[in-house]
Amino acid sequence: MRASTYEVVNPATERPVETVQLAGIEETDAAVAAAHDAYGHWRSVDPADRGRLLRRFADAVDAAVDELARLEVVGAGHTITNARWEAGNVRDVLTYYAAAPERAFGRQIPVAGGVDVTFNEPLGVVGLIVPWNFPMPIMAWGMAPALAAGNTVVVKPAEMTPLTAIRIGGLALEAGLPEGVLTVLPGKGSVVGERLVRHPQVRKICFTGSTEVGTRIMAQAAEQVKRVTLELGGKSANVVFADADLERAAATAPYGVFDNAGQDCCARSRILVERSVHDRFLELLEPAVASVRVTDPADEAAEMGPLISAAQRDRVAAYVDGNGDGNGVSVAFRGDAPAGAGFWYPPTVVLPANEQDRIWREEVFGPVVAVLPFDDEADAVAMANDTEYGLSGSIWTRDVGRALRVARGVEAGNLSVNSHASVRYSTPFGGFKRSGLGRELGPDALDSFSDVKNVFISTEG
Numbered sequence: 061m062r063a064s065t066y067e068v069v070n071p072a073t074e075r076p077v078e079t080v081q082l083a084g085i086e087e088t089d090a091a092v093a094a095a096h097d098a099y100g101h102w103r104s105v106d107p108a109d110r111g112r113l114l115r116r117f118a119d120a121v122d123a124a125v126d127e128l129a130r131l132e133v134v135g136a137g138h139t140i141t142n143a144r145w146e147a148g149n150v151r152d153v154l155t156y157y158a159a160a161p162e163r164a165f166g167r168q169i170p171v172a173g174g175v176d177v178t179f180n181e182p183l184g185v186v187g188l189i190v191p192w193n194f195p196m197p198i199m200a201w202g203m204a205p206a207l208a209a210g211n212t213v214v215v216k217p218a219e220m221t222p223l224t225a226i227r228i229g230g231l232a233l234e235a236g237l238p239e240g241v242l243t244v245l246p247g248k249g250s251v252v253g254e255r256l257v258r259h260p261q262v263r264k265i266c267f268t269g270s271t272e273v274g275t276r277i278m279a280q281a282a283e284q285v286k287r288v289t290l291e292l293g294g295k296s297a298n299v300v301f302a303d304a305d306l307e308r309a310a311a312t313a314p315y316g317v318f319d320n321a322g323q324d325c326c327a328r329s330r331i332l333v334e335r336s337v338h339d340r341f342l343e344l345l346e347p348a349v350a351s352v353r354v355t356d357p358a359d360e361a362a363e364m365g366p367l368i369s370a371a372q373r374d375r376v377a378a379y380v381d382g383n384g385d386g387n388g389v390s391v392a393f394r395g396d397a398p399a400g401a402g403f404w405y406p407p408t409v410v411l412p413a414n415e416q417d418r419i420w421r422e423e424v425f426g427p428v429v430a431v432l433p434f435d436d437e438a439d440a441v442a443m444a445n446d447t448e449y450g451l452s453g454s455i456w457t458r459d460v461g462r463a464l465r466v467a468r469g470v471e472a473g474n475l476s477v478n479s480h481a482s483v484r485y486s487t488p489f490g491g492f493k494r495s496g497l498g499r500e501l502g503p504d505a506l507d508s509f510s511d512v513k514n515v516f517i518s519t520e521g
């Protein structure tokens with residue numbers, strides 16, 4: 061297939077930012093071949109040197125935090141404060157995993173007649189498929205542990221948001237990573253992404269994106285028993301009990317769902333409130349939603365920017381308004397959003413008729429949150445779990461025993477109590493059920509970029 065181009069558009073202004081060359085099948089095959097060649101060398105680089113190179117890569121990212129952040133503001137519509145955090149997260153994830161090469165311990169297992177040891181062997185070429193919602197962190201979460209474990213990596217950024225990935229690829233070379241160890245290949249999912257999944261020399265796919273595409277990738281990967289890490293959709297619950305600090309729960313709820321304009325797989329897009337405080341909670345939530353600053357994402361005070369594209373905005377609007385078929389949902393209240401150019405949508409709170417409403421069940425991926433009451437603890441857990449997803453969630457209560465019971469009862473990979481924080485580079489992140497497979501970040505991620513080899517050495521005769 062012939063290569064083509066893609067014009068990156070600033071979501072806040074709809075003005076073109078840059079035209080990017082898209083790779084086709086031939087370029088993908090060439091990149092995989094180069095990554096395969098580089099693998100032979102990279103896996104045998106002295107562990108201390110591999111760690112040193114990753115620390116230099118982290119330093120190069122650190123020196124470019126502002127440049128990367130500005131690129132993400134114009135190329136993806138992220139607020140400048142979020143974008144700085146995201147670039148800093150790339151640095152931190154690289155620094156964290158830079159310590160791993162020298163600590164990739166195997167085990168020594170007692171056996172009769174000799175010595176038995178295990179090695180954590182790298183897999184080979186890893187294909188990393190990144191979505192448009194968090195281009196920098198999600199690239200880092202796959203890239204850093206994969207490189208630390210001794211693999212080489214071919215990254216396919218989302219077609220809409222390739223700019224920061226391209227720059228990070230350049231920083232890797234400037235930091236001294238050998239050619240072919242990290243390759244960034246902008247292109248379409250249906251071309252480059254699919255080729256990486258089907259290419260026999262790609263030994264693992266690390267994918268973040270929709271459950272629909274992730275399910276297809278898992279089926280295709282099965283043909284080669286290719287390893288996969290999948291980080292997919294979510295419909296996470298924010299469960300507010302009557303004994304909670306209601307003021308804090310209401311003040312923070314907008315940030316648990318409207319961050320990144322709701323384009324976040326961890327968005328707490330269902331708020332479950334104990335019936336006795338339901339009305340009071342909504343009274344407190346209304347001013348909190350009204351005060352979310354939705355404005356030019358380059359503005360230091362911006363708390364929410366535009367959606368990524370006109371198509372995404374229309375998709376979100378259709379969930380709220382229906383498709384002209386009278387299937388809209390009741391809107392409780394809304395915040396503001398700029399008028400005019402840009403893919404803006406205001407923070408919106410809706411009251412579904414019941415748990416069967418589409419907006420209660422499907423991932424909207426926009427600044428819309430649905431609120432329903434629950435009766436007691438058992439009811440709250442049942443409602444939180446009544447979804448095909450299981451990525452994150454929050455629990456607001458002052459009762460420690462209840463917090464732990466509910467946290468153990470909710471089927472999700474990342475839960476927070478009296479907080480909405482789901483992501484730290486040092487702790488595992490990933491989904492239950494159809495939200496994914498495998499764990500990123502923390503100590504767990506390294507295991508999914510290596511295979512265990514067992515070696516027995518006879519000491520007899």
Ligand code: NDP
Binds near residue numbers: 270
């Ligand atoms: P996709 O799942 O289509 O895209 C995610 C990544 O996969 C992109 O890099 C995409 O490439 C690539 N891709 C697409 N098709 C294939 C394929 N057949 N083989 C290999 N790679 C492929 O998500 P969308 O961008 O279409 O978003 C749709 C919805 O998915 C969102 O509205 C949201 O609900 C959900 N989503 C969830 C995310 C999460 O973090 N959980 C992230 C993104 C989306 P390209 O973009 O170039 O086509």
